[in-house]
Amino acid sequence: MAILKVARLGHPVLRRPASPVPPEEVRTPEIQRLIDDMIETMREYDGAGLAANQVHTLKQIAVIEVLENERYPDAPQVPLTVVINPVVTPLSEELEEGWEGCLSVPDMRGLVPRHTAVRLQCLDRAGQPVDVVAKEFFARVVQHETDHLNGVVYLDRMPDLSTLSHIAEWNKHWLGLREQND
Numbered sequence: 001m002a003i004l005k006v007a008r009l010g011h012p013v014l015r016r017p018a019s020p021v022p023p024e025e026v027r028t029p030e031i032q033r034l035i036d037d038m039i040e041t042m043r044e045y046d047g048a049g050l051a052a053n054q055v056h057t058l059k060q061i062a063v064i065e066v067l068e069n070e071r072y073p074d075a076p077q078v079p080l081t082v083v084i085n086p087v088v089t090p091l092s093e094e095l096e097e098g099w100e101g102c103l104s105v106p107d108m109r110g111l112v113p114r115h116t117a118v119r120l121q122c123l124d125r126a127g128q129p130v131d132v133v134a135k136e137f138f139a140r141v142v143q144h145e146t147d148h149l150n151g152v153v154y155l156d157r158m159p160d161l162s163t164l165s166h167i168a169e170w171n172k173h174w175l176g177l178r179e180q181n182d
């Protein structure tokens, strides 16, 4: 396995849509190795998720995992989930604002409205169909990663850029405020 280089905001690969993986290719060594490397890269940099665009590969693959994470100390845990060719359908009209960061936008946080529940249809790493309802933080990460696969970053979803914060200032000025609101 290998830790892959992560593209940062400004690299055109983050703005291009990824192509679906043909189902018969999911189990090939190339795709399995890419998935393993993406998992290792996500864990190395303490990401909650990683999309293939972020590692310079325009395939519709994302990995998600939320364990105890220093970058998201209050986030509920999500077991390792490999998402291939996702189709995401909102199940709530309701949007909820929450803080997001991105390994491609290092050291920044911003408030992003997301649907609180979505249906996720995709393939898993064995090529098997998955059809689940994702809620709350898992739903947020699914929407964030699926956006990446469509060339969209979380900044595009912020209606108000005034909350965009460097992590050092966020820790000082926003973290406590958020806890009061919980």
Ligand code: NI
Binding pocket: 101, 102, 103, 104, 144, 148
């Ligand atoms: Ni991201």
